[in-house]
Amino acid sequence: QRHLISAADLTRDDAVLILDTAEEMARVADRPIKKLPTLRGRTVVNLFFEDSTRTRISFEAAEKRLSADVINFTAKGSSVSKGESLKDTAQTLEAMGVDAVVIRHGASGAPYRLATSGWIDAHVINAGDGTHQHPTQALLDAFTMRRRLVGRDAGLGQDLSGRHITLVGDVLHSRVARSNVDLLHTLGAEVTLVAPPTLLPVGVEAWPCEVSYDLDRTLPKSDAVMMLRVQRERMKAAFFPTEREYSRRYGLDGERMRRMPDHAIVMHPGPMVRGMEITAEVADSERCTVVEQVTNGVSIRMAVLYLLLGGNEPALTHAARTTE
Ligand code: CP
Numbered sequence: 590q591r592h593l594i595s596a597a598d599l600t601r602d603d604a605v606l607i608l609d610t611a612e613e614m615a616r617v618a619d620r621p622i623k624k625l626p627t628l629r630g631r632t633v634v635n636l637f638f639e640d641s642t643r644t645r646i647s648f649e650a651a652e653k654r655l656s657a658d659v660i661n662f663t664a665k666g667s668s669v670s671k672g673e674s675l676k677d678t679a680q681t682l683e684a685m686g687v688d689a690v691v692i693r694h695g696a697s698g699a700p701y702r703l704a705t706s707g708w709i710d711a712h713v714i715n716a717g718d719g720t721h722q723h724p725t726q727a728l729l730d731a732f733t734m735r736r737r738l739v740g741r742d743a744g745l746g747q748d749l750s751g752r753h754i755t756l757v758g759d760v761l762h763s764r765v766a767r768s769n770v771d772l773l774h775t776l777g778a779e780v781t782l783v784a785p786p787t788l789l790p791v792g793v794e795a796w797p798c799e800v801s802y803d804l805d806r807t808l809p810k811s812d813a814v815m816m817l818r819v820q821r822e823r824m825k826a827a828f829f830p831t832e833r834e835y836s837r838r839y840g841l842d843g844e845r846m847r848r849m850p851d852h853a854i855v856m857h858p859g860p861m862v863r864g865m866e867i868t869a870e871v872a873d874s875e876r877c878t879v880v881e882q883v884t885n886g887v888s889i890r891m892a893v894l895y896l897l898l899g900g901n902e903p904a905l906t907h908a909a910r911t912t913e
Pocket of ligand 1: 640641642643644645717726858859860
């Protein structure tokens with residue numbers, strides 16, 4: 590079975606194929622009937638052991654737009670709260686016959702374990718594991734950047750070569766940052782991380798990116814600035830930065846945003862903490878793509894499901910045409 594566990598596993602050609610396929614999938618959303626028959630008769634389980642709004646809902650929307658049968662599982666209210674293991678949960682799903690599992694888990698490595706354990710014979714898609722990876726988030730972010738910085742049609746077949754992308758904030762706990770650094774590097778972009786030293790991981794020097802502690806110097810040369818949430822739930826209390834100090838040095842407000850080039854965009858994976866890493870003025874500005882990223886997430890997840898379960902590019906074009 591093929592899986593999507595880490596953005597680091599994707600080649601440039603894999604990533605560009607997913608972005609191009611997502612552009613085709615986005616056209617389905619523009620139609621009066623937003624459905625393709627591609628995954629009819631296939632069953633996809635959304636297995637969420639951690640909270641989610643965007644990822645869970647957009648995977649479900651993507652699966653339904655591809656006509657899959659969808660089973661939603663959340664740990665809360667399941668036998669996991671009685672102590673059932675991932676292995677026994679997986680074997681229960683296997684007994685019901687599923688074709689793909691979309692998994693979010695608090696433990697880094699849980700999707701890899703599921704994909705390689707033999708507990709279940711299904712495609713595994715990582716929807717976020719601990720502080721490790723969130724590959725479909727990185728793909729939807731790259732899709733959003735390519736559309737905004739290269740163009741919807743002009744971007745087809747293109748990567749992000751020569752673009753400067755800045756990620757700001759709690760890199761230490763961020764699977765979004767890890768996935769984005771991996772994918773953006775593969776796509777040819779220059780990445781800069783801006784964070785307080787206490788919120789950078791050990792070994793960050795080996796990542797394929799620059800590191801800076803000075804947001805004001807980085808903003809004027811950025812084509813996209815992605816703000817990261819401070820993940821207090823993954824921090825020991827002693828490491829909490831004070832909100833005022835953090836916002837003063839690493840928050841994006843209107844004054845700072847105006848130092849960015851005119852074409853540059855502000856991104857955020859969500860959920861946002863307004864007043865901490867981003868002010869309401871910036872979050873609600875036309876330059877902020879946070880809502881667009883959610884829309885693009887459905888197209889990306891359709892593309893990933895389609896490419897893993899459904900077939901190849903010519904068949905996609907065929908499927909798209911036959912339902913027009
Ligand atoms: N960006 C993201 O993963 O959001 P959720 O936690 O709401 O899914």
